[in-house]
Amino acid sequence: MSKTEFSQKEIVEIEGDNIIKDHMAKYNKLMTNMFNRFVKDLEQRYESIETIGKGGMKTKYILGARLDVEAERIDKRINYGKGQVPLKYEQGFPIMMLQHLHMNRNEKPQTINKWLLDMSIITNEMFEASKLRYDSRLLENQMSKLEKKNVIKSGNSCMVTDYVEREIQRLNTYFMQVVNKLEKAKIIKHVPYLMGKCKIPHTYVVINNDKQELDNEIAYTYEYLELSPHVAGKIAYMESSLQNEDRFKQLTLKEIHGLKGMKLVQEYWKEYKLRLNQITDESGERLYLVLVYTAHALFVGAGKSPIIKWLEKNNREAIELYNSEPVKYFIENAKDFHKTRNDYIISLAENRQKRFNIPFEKVVGANEELGIEGEIVKVGNDPYDDKNIWDKTKEMMYLGLYVKAYRKLQEYYGHTFS
Helix, strand or coil: CCCEEEEHHHHHHHHCCHHHHHHHHHHCCCCHHHHHHHHHHHHHHECCEEEECCCCCCCEEEECCECCCCCCCCCCCCCCCCCCCCHHHHHHHHHHHHHHHHHCCCCCCECHHHHHHHCCCCCHHHHHHCCHHHCHHHHHHHHHHHHHCCCCCCCCHHHHHHHHHHHHHHHHHHHHHHHHHHHHCCCEEEEEEEEEEEEEEEEEEEEECCCCEEEEEEEEEEEEEECCHHHHHHHHHHHHHHHCCCCCCCCCHHHHHHCCCCHHHHHHHHHHHHHHCCCECCCCCECCEEEEEEEEEEEECCCCCHHHHHHHHHCHHHHHHHHHCHHHHHHHHHHHHHHHHHHHHHHHHHHHHHHCCCCEEEEEEEECCCCEEEEEEEECCCCCCCCHHHHHHHHHHHCCCHHHHHHHHHHHHCCCCC
């Protein structure tokens, strides 16, 4: 394996970020904390790294071949890296992405959730459930199915929302991390598109036999458009103006996107939808937008097989199996991926329940308002009176039912292999 020697000045110029470069320019060396951080950066990017010196002017760096894709950062701190996932999960995701892109050419931009479905990361049931955030009627339909299959009990729709939103958001975030790493390594090409869903009204005339006169009725057609920079700018200005209004400026972005049950947040989104629907294009024509989202086009880069490249550089122990039985390799890889993901999801739920320490009070006896007798659990310390969904979720944690519900939901929505 060939190695290359660099002076500290040379490698900082090539690999250093702005913080490292500024620090080097100011002190003409790297202090211990900056030196250690820079070494960890290099460990993610090269097969091997040796240093002669500890950050002084004469420090030398002897580096092996550069990795095609950055490795995950190694850190011994217990909770390092929000959203960390197990090793097989980390390896499996990009392998499944590369295999899909290698075998299927799709030039049409898609949402992340559609890519996750096509790549067999999520099931069709999970894909349909991912739309719950946009339509309350879908939640009712899902609850009906889940109750019939004894997955969830009546009244526990909060758990479905909690599970689906957490898992879809986490997978969306990790999907984009993998895309960015593979794109940076020039293995794939990624083109994002800002898209809009338009609900366009059409008026037509019908005969009202009862009144013996003509009536106007309205029908709607849906169109999906790529939005121009002009329209994107209008939407961004609308959002900024809305958030700066006196009645909404106290809301944080986390509350706006995470507390859909909060009354003020509901008012915000109602006004947002009204204003979005009024947006016009460059010619002044109203678009009738009802939803704005980002779609992504992904392509395998030119050159040698990116899958073999990945394995040679980042997963050498698998190259023999891949070369001898590629079909079997991907089947086994998918099984490992979903088993590891399943265990990881349940462990996250268990950790949330273990960390739960919000005060509660128990009321034993008749409850006239609810018309029942028995133990009633009330969770306190909630700054908003109208966060009912979160209140119910916390009660599930206190009662020890949170993980049980999560496990059943994962069994229903996740992939299973015989």
